[in-house]
Amino acid sequence: MNPAPPTDRFAPASGRLYEEATKYLPGGTSRIHYWFDPHPIYARSARGCRLTDVDGVERLDFLNNMTSLIHGHAHPVINAAIVAQLERGTAWSEPGEAEVELAKLIVSRVRSVERIRFGNSGTESVMLGVKLARAFTGRDRIGKFEGFYHGYYDYVQTSVRSSPSAWGPPDAPATTANSGGLSSSVLGEVVTFPFNDLAAVERLFARHGSTLACFLVDPLASQSGGPVPAPGFLDGLTALCRQHGVVLLYDEVVSFRIAPGGGQEKFGGTPDLTAFGKIIGGGLPVGAIGGRAEIMALLDPSGGGPRVLSGGTFSGNPLTMVAGLAALQMLTPEEFARLDRLGARIREGVNRVFENAGERIRMVGEGSLCRINPTADVVTDYRSFVKNAVSASRMGLLHRHLLDEGIIVSKAGMACLSTPMGEAEIDACVAAVDRAVAKLPR
Ligand SMILES: Cc1ncc(COP(=O)(O)O)c(C=O)c1O
Known part of the structure; x- marks a missing residue:
């Protein structure tokens, strides 16, 4: 690995490309999550767990396209499946064999999923889940956690x-807009709940339960400090949803990488979708959206349906299906167990570095999923994640020093492992974190 050479200017070739990119792309990129000051690094190539940027600097990739590449980059088995499919066509109007095989594999692994429909992004899957729940219940509103x-x-x-100025009482959080451009009717259609406080959740269900079509939860909220559900919390939530006729929708877009059966296998609860x-x-x-056959039947065009229309020109395209099938087939229980061990090793090593340096920063996570939190407190919900947080500028500096030391994580501290990694890469990361932390101002 070539750590970044010391330069006066950060990643100069990336800087030049950024200047050019901003003439055509708002912010010089097509997505917000990788933008950071002064500019993102621009990638040129990647293989295994290493990514090389346009400056020719190679780094260990602990971000893996925002956790999506559990086998790292350009895995030979996945590549072979894609290349073989390229020869047979990239997209058909017709369904294909790999689509059936991938559906069968996911249904066999996830205990609550009887039928599945493929789409093109996690956002699209959540959207279709909400629509299915509305059609199934005849209600409009949704519940979600702050x-x-x-x-x-x-x-x-x-x-x-x-933000604290707008978030309202802890046991009945206000619903606030997180983006411009939301329809003004949206805020009234979402009820926000506090995570891990079953008594407060129960009280809010008593008030709003009969108006909710679905309740949406990520069993391991990787993007909000990774609070682990308290024992029995997701089972309690399941019971409340059943009692009030609310469709329980799990978002396993990220958490599916922590166990063969996803976050629901590890943390419990029984989602409908x-x-x-x-x-x-x-x-x-x-x-993809999957779940109980009775609800998924709303998508079935045979027998006079469907009641919920879902299309997508590239949904279930054979290129994605063969790649996904190859990726999941390689994720054996043994491979999950190995990733679990590596995950424990990195969290233990990195946290030793933070503790020895007296930094109030900790790495949390589950299995191959990690997150560098701006707090040493145990995070139980969003507010405990935000309270006592180390300044954003210190976390930004840490992110920048990690890049300089050859490590890629997200600017928000999101990180994950990939199967090409072994103990050597984990230990190299811990050593790099040690060097990066030593550069932080005392
Ligand atoms: C928990 C969770 N749900 C949904 C999404 C949306 O997925 P996508 O970016 O594929 O639209 C993400 C993306 O990071 C996510 O982290």
């Missing part, structure tokens, strides 16, 4: 990053 991210569909771009994305596409664009 601080939880579920993509960029209007109804879920709410209360993701509420589950949204997937990221790793199930083997590195190509993907999404």
